[in-house]
Amino acid sequence: MPSIDVVINLTREECLAHYEGWARNVRARSLDGRRVIFPATALRHIVGRNGVDGVYRLTYSESGKFESIVALREN
Template identity: 85%
Template sequence: MPSIDVVINLTREECLAHYEGWAQKVHTRSLDGRRVVFPASALRQIIGRDGVDGIYRLTYSESGKFESIVVLQQNR
């Protein structure tokens, strides 16, 4: 399964906008500088009381569809 490591830094308020459906997608950067977009619904698995801040591994199918997200390093 292909994967990419990304940095996500969202405040609690920014996460709430994603969680409530105001924002459908999360835009971020990979560790090597590539732009990455994935479904905002993935944040539900990693959101903390203060938001999301750290490095996460996204896995996706061969066709490029998002499959999962895991914490590699959490900063908050």
């Protein structure tokens, strides 16, 4: 299963906009500099009281469909 490591830094308010459906996708930058877009629904599993801040591993299918997100390092 392919994966990519990304840095995500979103405030609580930004996460709320994603959660409420105002934003459908999240844009992040991978550790190797690529731009990555994934569904905002993925944040529901990792958002905390202060938002999302850290390095996360995204896994996706061979066809490029998002499958999961796991924290590697949270700040």
